[in-house]
Amino acid sequence: xxxxxxxxxxxxxxxxxxxxxxxxxxxxxxxxxxxxxxxxxxxxxxxxxxxxxxxxxxxxxxxxxxxxxxxxxxxxxxxxxxxxxxxxxxxxxxxxxxxxxxxxxxxxxxxxxxxxxxxxxxxxxxxxxxxxxxxxx
Numbered sequence: 451x452x453x454x455x456x457x458x459x460x461x462x463x464x465x466x467x468x469x470x471x472x473x474x475x476x477x478x479x480x481x482x483x484x485x486x487x488x489x490x491x492x493x494x495x496x497x498x499x500x501x502x503x504x505x506x507x508x509x510x511x512x513x514x515x516x517x518x519x520x521x522x523x524x525x526x527x528x529x530x531x532x533x534x535x536x537x538x539x540x541x542x543x544x545x546x547x548x549x550x551x552x553x554x555x556x557x558x559x560x561x562x563x564x565x566x567x568x569x570x571x572x573x574x575x576x577x578x579x580x581x582x583x584x585x586x587x
Contacts, residue, residue, distance in 0.1 A: 470510035
């Protein structure tokens with residue numbers, strides 16, 4: 451997986467229990483995943499099709515630094531599937547702690563919002579990338 455974003459939890463991101471508002475985390479995930487999907491599909495018009503279950507494992511507090519990692523896990527005719535993890539980063543220890551993870555699917559669309567196929571060369575490159583990720587552990 452590769453680092454695709456770093457966010458800082460601000461006071462304005464906090465919900466009623468003094469933790470990061472879950473909707474803010476979902477927004478961060480959707481934004482960076484859409485950017486990653488566009489980069490991987492070589493097409494800027496990628497729209498969110500679905501987000502699988504998001505399991506929040508740890509609370510995020512004000513001033514926590516959240517690193518979001520992602521990778522391509524599948525490619526369809528017109529879609530790209532991603533796996534994402536958000537991790538809290540501790541500057542002192544340099545450790546990261548898993549905050550949440552999810553899978554998301556994005557669809558390549560034209561200017562009218564109709565799905566269109568991922569270019570065959572790009573699709574083949576993504577298939578190779580996915581195989582290499584599986585073989586490297």
